[in-house]
Amino acid sequence: MGDNQNEIGGIWMNNQEIVAQAVFEVVKENLTLPEVERLLEKPKSVDHGDVAFPAFALAKVFRKAPQQIAAELAEKINPDAFEKIEVVGPYLNFFMKKEVISSMVLKQIAKEASQFGNSNIGNEGNVTIDMSSPNIAKPISMGHLRSTVIGNSISLILSKIGYQPIKINHLGDWGTQFGKLIVAYKKWGSEEKVKAEPINELLRLYVEFHEKAEEEPELNDEARAWFKKLEEDDEEALELWKWFRSESLKEFNKIYSMLEVEFDSYNGEAFYNDKMDEVVTMLEEKHLLQTSEGAEIVNLDKYDLNPALIKKSDGATLYITRDLSAALFRKREYNFVKSLYVVGNEQSGHFKQLKAVLKEMDFDWSDEMVHVPFGLITKDGKKLSTRKGKIVLLEEVLNEAKDLAFKQIEEKNPDLPNKEEVAHQVGVGAVIFHDLKNDRLNNFDFNLEEVVRFEGETGPYVQYTHARAMSILEKAAFTVDPEAVYALNDADSWEIIKLLQSYPEIVMQAADQYEPSVIAKHSIRVAQAFNKYYAHTKVLVDDEEKDARLALVHAVTVILKEDLRLLGVHAPNKM
Ligand code: ARG
Structure with a gap:
């Protein structure tokens, strides 16, 4: 997070880094800063503080009992950033000073706003994301919806940390x-x-x-x-x-425009019709092709996989032949640092074969190809079927969601001026949010009424919390000042502060795991913590903490909105 400024030592730090720095100052002779950082632990219970340092790591060097080392260190450490430093057996438990941390976090968010948590880790590297990819002449299934919204969210998360996502709709536009x-x-x-x-x-x-x-x-x-x-x-x-x-x-574009998802390429399977000969020739030259019952295959025994069928006995090419050709094309065209395939879990065998064949062809970049699988959407526990016309039409689902949202807005806020627009943002947002809030590999049941509820762990709940916080700021006519001191030290605000402070790590975690649910879950926790806070605290009372409380409300609006944005969901100011 580079050159960000705050009161503690002049750079933005998370609690681990603050503790590491403080401990390092007194053990410099024996440990490096990264060594100290690696030793730190997060206590299981908040009663044991925010960060713990196990002093027994120094027992050998100091030739003393760990308890004694812990006690001596506790005396020497600069206490400025800490409420207290407790010695419990061989452990040093650090309790962060809430006033100091809250001010640091709130100022940082005041300064950076939605840029909070941005980084340049990706170094502008291209990441291709194969996503959506429905089949022509067939309806977009719920599975394609999952691929679309998961892929879109991953693209937003990756660009927040400095990657260049390239969204590819590998349309199923060829075949018998x-x-x-x-x-x-x-x-x-x-x-x-x-x-x-x-x-x-x-x-x-x-x-x-x-x-x-x-x-x-x-x-x-x-x-x-x-x-x-x-x-x-x-x-x-x-x-x-x-x-x-x-x-x-x-x-398809009607649905994409409702979801507000755009693609950088619609090169589908047919695009590779004239490009497959090259791959087949390469496979021949590398002596990887074998004939089996008239068909051309690549044996993948050593990967414990079924052989990859490259050409049928009548000369027809297959799904995997197109994907081989597509992989090659993407490497040349985009020189990707990562190549993602957001495709249902049921195709994991296919993607293992695809990578294995490219590996056999000595393309080391195949290591950077990642299948990002996801589970099924079910109805009453059963798989949704697209066969025999028994299909759920996505456009209808989205329109119904809009209608349900509209009804609720009518009840809650009949005078809202742009009801239609907000109903769209809430209804469609609800469907997206529901899809993204579970670990992507989980199967989940789809019940529209549940999805669009304003209570519980739903998109509308997070949006509603955001709108509520916005109205508090409006009422107070508050503008946040990045130069002010915003010290808070009560337990409820501390819960929020910790969630806000962890944001950059949350974004990193979501990116590392290609897991939008990390963001969705964070937004729910922030919303819940905020609603608890608001129920217990008179935010608008005129006292010396009022601005700090409003700065907290402001930070909550910023982070909720950014969480939702990363999921591909709007945060209306009023609803
Ligand atoms: N069209 C395929 C399907 O609906 C998904 C394509 C996924 N992408 C790929 N490169 N194979 O099952």
Whole structure:
């Protein structure tokens, strides 16, 4: 966090660093600063202070009983930043001075506002994020929604710490299903219907094809023939394919615009049609291809994986062939430092194979490819199914969420001027938040009423808390002053201060684990701590602490808003 200033020694530090510095001053001869830092522990219970130093680490050097060392150190350490330093057996327990820390934290947030927690760790390195990636002519599933919002949040978190995210929508826009669709469209479809409701109509045609093909298997041969034409650039086939693709994309874009997610590239599977020969040739040259029952495979026994099927016996390429080609393309095009794939857990075998094949090809950068998996969204504990038309249409879900939010706003705040806009931010935000608040690998149940509630651990709850805090600041006509001293020392504000102070580490943790839930959980804890504080404290009473309390309220608004922003959720000022 570099050159940030505060009252303690002139640089911003977290409690660990403050304690480390204080201990280091008195053990300089024996330990380095990083050594001291590594030794520090976080006590299990707050009764044992904020940070602990185990003095037995020095027993050998000082040739004394750890208890005695602890007692002697406690005498020598500069006490300025501490309420007390307790000696408990061989431990030194440090209790931070609340006034000092609160002022340091509040001033820092006053100064940096939403930049608090920013860093340049990423050094502007490119990180490609393969995300969303729905299949043309099919509805966006809840799984694609998860990929979209998780990927988007990861991109926001990574750019906060100095990476350059590149969001890639690897559309499923190629494959034998297009042969089937063309047959079905030519036999039973109409242009008007597709134009009116592209996804529904294309899905209907697809389902109809499968139903009819059970009785008339010849249809499958026709479909294969049309797909072959498509692969051979037949004009009519290509025309239809392009049209299906653009109509589908229009539908997808409605959802993306509701979610406010944008992509840097829509290069889907079809983009690699003319780029796969290169990969196949490379595999041949490296003697990695084997023929097995007429198909071309890469044996991956030594990775304990199934062989990767690169080419079918009829010469057709596969999903993984496209992904190999895409990986190569991304390395060349973006020279990524990391390449993420935000794709459901059920594809983890595929991504293990993908990395293994590239590793066999001696591409060391394959080590920087990371599958970021996630669990399923369920309904009453059961997997949602996209087959046979039994689908949840995402656009409808989002619109329903908006309506539910609108109703609640009508009740709570009927005079709010921009109700529509706020209902959108709350309803859509609620769906996003619900998706991101659980560890991404967990499966979770989706019940819209729960999701849009204003109480409990929901997006609207965090947004509502933010709006409430904003209205306090407005009422007080308060402007925060980065040069003032904002000392607080009560227990409730201390809970908040600690959560605010940990923010830079929270952001780092979320980034390291590609885990937006770390941010969502932080926002819930801040909101809860703030509501508890507000219930117990008369913030607006005129006394000498009033400004400090308002600075705390201000810091809460800044951090809640930033937490929500990192999740891809708005924080309306009023709701
Ligand atoms: N279209 C695929 C699906 O819906 C997801 C693609 C994921 N990305 C990738 N590079 N394989 O299952």
